[in-house]
Structure formats: structure tokens, C-alpha cells
Amino acid sequence: MAKTGGKTTIHDIARALGLNASTVSRALAGNPVVSKKTRDLVSAKAAEMKYRPNHMAAALRRGRSDILGVIVPAIDRAFFGSVIRGIEEQAEANGFHIIVCQSFDSFERERSMVETLRRIQVDGIMLSTAKDARTNVTFYKDLLASGFPIHFFDHLPNGLNAPAVLLNDEKAAYDATVHLISSGYRRIAHLRGPQHFHIYRDRYLGYQRAMKEAGLVVDDHRVVDIVSHFDSGADVFHQLWNLPVKPDAVFSASDYSAAACLNAARELGLSIPGDVAFLGFANEPFTEIISPKLSSVDQQTTEMGRRCAARLIDVLNNKVAVKMADLRVVLEGKVMVRESSVVL
């Protein structure tokens, strides 16, 4: 019989075998210092007694939990679900587990989740910070200075220099715009995200660079700010279509806005991509469902998660010095060409 709550411990196995608990521990760990015979004996007995190692006890002793914390604004957003998938894959492959928390885009919640995760003794934390104006960069600076292993992904708060896996938004937007240009479009409009976010500013810059390099003018009338993600799409498109010189393509910093505009264009009976082409950003699952299928920029989300976890684990295993500068990984986006941007 087991001691506590029907749970077998190494002591139970030791007793049953007339051995010492430490020998059992070593045997179970496959320590070659223990004779092959004993090792086999022990593992047989362990199986027989349905022994299940207590990971927490081991963690307490070793000072390492093999658990990583993940904080995202909301787990049910496609982007984060996909990143977490990559994180979990990579963690699992390395014997780690992940605890997932949601900040709901509140900095205060985020801060308290970090605290709680540390109490649980996670070995490190990966997070995509909340889009919260109250975000206090000092908190992260202190955290980093304290040496606690933390990795960011998707974006970094303004003014923070820290290990992170990011997307090269400028390049991705550049590539996307180049794709439109090389497909023959010239009067390319841009639906622009909030410019106080790095990612959207970079997308705008990439768009501009591609236009300029091709010798095309960036007409300010063709650059429209996205206010709400989806709902105002029709208005935005009508505004663009009422310009004296109509655009022949729309590159949007968001798939939602792109889809809304695309729908508005179709309502008007326009041919897509004949009269006007569309290209979004984020490669949301719905881009393949709507008709015509929306071209978009894939953000390598799962890869982002994998890389982030891999880097963090490298740090934990001392395989990589915690030189922050070295730890910045920038991924390349991928233009997914679909029906909305190719003249058939």
C-alpha cells in the first residue's frame, strides 16, 4: 500500500525491494552508476506499483519547474492561438509545459499575471504585451534587469529593448506592395493602422518605400486610416472610389478592413481583381473562405511561437548567453497570393 492518498512514492518502491529511496531515485533516472540489474528491478516494480513521479517535488528540489508561462491578450484570437500552438509544440518537444494566461489587453492584469506565474515558479515567461496606454515600460525593464528569463513576441512596447521574436513588418508590407506593383497595379491605396503602434507604422513605411522605388506617387488621398476593424469598411471604400482618380488596388494593414472593402466593392458590382485588387495583412483563416479569396501577408505565427519558445529554452539551458541584442529574432512575412490580387 502506498503512504498517501493511494499514491506510490519512491519510498514505497524502495521498501518493497529492500532498497533505499535514493537508489530507486537514481535507478529511475537511468543513472548508470546503479547496476543494470537493480535498474531493471526498480523499473519493473515501479510499473507494477503504478508509480507516478511527483513532478512538483522534483521541481522544488531541483529549483526548476520545466513550466513556462505564456501571456497573451486573448487566447481566442486566431493570431495568438496560432502562436501558442507553436510555443506548445516547441515546449513539449523539450520537456516543458506551458501555463497560459490572458491579459485582456490590461497592463495591470498583465503585471499581476507575471507575478502569479513567478509564484508558480515558471522557469520563464513569453508574452505579447497588452495594447494598453497605461503600460509602464519600467516594469519590464526592472524585470529584465532582475535577470528573470522573459521573451516577447509580435511586438515590443515603445522604448523597450528586450529579447523578442518579431515580424519584419516593413519588409512584409514592402513585399506585398511590390507584388501588387509587379502585377500591374499602379494607383495603390493603403488602409493604415494606428500609427502609434510600431507594427502599423512599419507597414505604412514599407508601402511607401515600394511605391517610391517603383517611381509611383504616394497620394495622400489614397491613404485612409482604419478606425474600427471591420464595420466602417464600406464607407472607407466608397470614399476611395469617389476620388477623381480611383485606385486600382487596396493594400490594407488589416484583413478585416480589406474584407470589408472587398465586400463593398462587390456590392458595387466591381470585378475583383479586374477593376480593383485587394491585399490584406495577417492571413486570417477567413481569407480562404471569402470570395474571392483574399490575398494577404502571413505573419508566420506558429513559427513565431516555436522560435520564441526555442530561444527561451536555450537561455534556460545556458546554451545561449542572455545577451539581449543577440536575442532579437526578426521573421520574414510571406505574401499569400490569392484570387483578390491576381488578374486571371
Place this chain on the structure above:
Amino acid sequence: MAKTGGKTTIHDIARALGLNASTVSRALAGNPVVSKKTRDLVSAKAAEMKYRPNHMAAALRRGRSDILGVIVPAIDRAFFGSVIRGIEEQAEANGFHIIVCQSFDSFERERSMVETLRRIQVDGIMLSTAKDARTNVTFYKDLLASGFPIHFFDHLPNGLNAPAVLLNDEKAAYDATVHLISSGYRRIAHLRGPQHFHIYRDRYLGYQRAMKEAGLVVDDHRVVDIVSHFDSGADVFHQLWNLPVKPDAVFSASDYSAAACLNAARELGLSIPGDVAFLGFANEPFTEIISPKLSSVDQQTTEMGRRCAARLIDVLNNKVAVKMADLRVVLEGKVMVRESSVVL
């Protein structure tokens, strides 16, 4: 200075205050047996020394980790992301954390994840089982018999009687069909999911019941099996539209198939919902993005997660006897009426 790795323990606080660690422990726990003065003193010192409780040590001692395990086929599917959101919300509100794992629809992985989670000493597990033919119900029966707290959601493997939070698929499909009927549609086709899954069989049954109750015939030609989720949609619709008597509405057991058919119908220049209406199932995020917006059945995913976690936590807190029968919760779906099924 702290003893280990710069981490303050209750012993450090005790020493600094000339107290005993147990007093500090009690004070920190807010135990009223400790004088108010001492309690204040202790918490002040704790803050000063940046004390962070070691949850693992406490867990080991108390035999309770306050961590729950969650196993889903894939975290990046909208359905599961949404359920997990609910689980995490509820767990967090009760001082629990969740560890998330993916089975990738493999029974063997699932079984090994259960094992690993138990090693980590999670207090209970919530899972949506893998759609894997090799699934062995005995495994779950044994697990339940052992008394380990486990709750299922979304569906139960055939032949398993266990605590679960499910959707009343029959009723939801019935309601959906009734909505179409009361909107004036009569020749309603059904895109049917694989009948060896309970959920799809129930949806088919609900459709049939509504039709019969309304005195409408269920024409077998109008019932088409969904093979692949999305791609074959156009073929399916053409097949339906080439029938001698064309359907005037399509109720699909999947949003993907519904969307594919809807697109095919639009290609043919049909008016939706004038010529033909569409109603899907799952309320996928894209239903509001495509045009016309797709009516669908909401599966109360977040609520499903919340309820599942709430029930499990009740069991853990001994608030609810572990009578399995009592623990079956059946949620009602909700018909979301959108543009694709209402004649304007």
C-alpha cells in the same frame, strides 16, 4: 540576503524580524490567531524584502496544486480557443491556473498527456477527446474509476458515461431548421456530417424532427454528406441545384460547407436569401465577414468552457458530490440570424 538564488523565503523574513517561520507563515495567510501587530509587521517586511511565495512548495505540502490540465486536439482552432478562453476565465476567478496541451487528434498523445499532467500534479483535467478511431474507452473508464477528477466537453466518446458539458445538438439543429421553416422556406436541404459522430447524427435528427413536425417531407436527395470541409462545396451545391425540384434553403452541419455552397450559389448569380437561404453550424468568426453574412448556430463555446471549469472546481472543493449523472450539463445552442437566411 536571501538564502537561495536571491529568493526571499519565510525564513528570511522570520530571521529579519526575530520571529519564527511558522509565525510568518500564519501571518502571511492572514490567520487571525496572529496578533494584528505582528501580521502588519510581517507583511510590511515581506513587501520590503520582495517576498514571493513559492506556490510549488505550498502545493507539495498541501497536496493541491491549484492547476488544472486542459487537453484539446489543436489550440488554434476557433472552437477550442474560445472554449479555453472560458475555462481560463473561470479558473482564474477561482485561483486556479491552466496548463494547455494539444493531442493533435491522436489518442496515444492524449493518453500520454493525461499521464504527464498527473505527474505535474494537476488537480483535475478537462478534455475534448481526439477524433481518433483508435480511442480506447477503457482508458477513460479506468481513469474515472480511479476517482481522478476529469471532465469532458463538446462530446463524449461512444460508450462513455462521464461528467461532461455538451451542446444539445439535436435541439440546436431543430431550432435552426424551425427558423428556416418559419421564415417561409420549405424545400430545405441538409449538408450532413459524418454519422458515426454523435454530434452530427444529432444535428441530422434535429433537422428531421423539425421537418416532420412541420409536415414537410425529408427528401433524401436533399440530404448530402459532407466529405471535405470546404473544398467540395461548389460541387455539392451544383448537385443540389441540378435536382428536378431545387431546394430553397440549405442547412449545413458545418459553417465551412455552408460558406462554400453560398459562394457557389453567388457565382451562379443567385440571390441570397431570395433564391436560396443558407444556415451553418458553429458560428465561426468568418460568418460575420463573408457576404452575405452567414446565419449559424452558436455553440456557446466560452460558456461551455466556463461551465466545465466551474463544475470541475466544484468537485475539487467538495461542493458537489462526484455523481457522474448529475454532472452532465447540456447547453442550448443559439440560432444567430444573419443576412443569409432572412428575406429582407
Place this chain on the structure above:
DNA sequence: TTGTAGGCGTTATCAT
């Protein structure tokens, strides 16, 4: 009201 001591299950450091 506070202190003492033992143990949760494991591992690491001694010694044998």
C-alpha cells in the same frame, strides 16, 4: 500568541 518539529516527495552530497 508564538515556537518546535516533522513531513510533503524528490534529489544531491556525503559516506560506506
Place this chain on the structure above:
DNA sequence: ATGATAACGCCTACAA
């Protein structure tokens, strides 16, 4: 090759 012992940080009878 194996055993004894202590310790990881916390909690909780029991004692004072």
C-alpha cells in the same frame, strides 16, 4: 554500487 542524511520552501499539529 548502495545507503544515510539533509535540504528545497512551506504548512500544521502540537507544545509552550
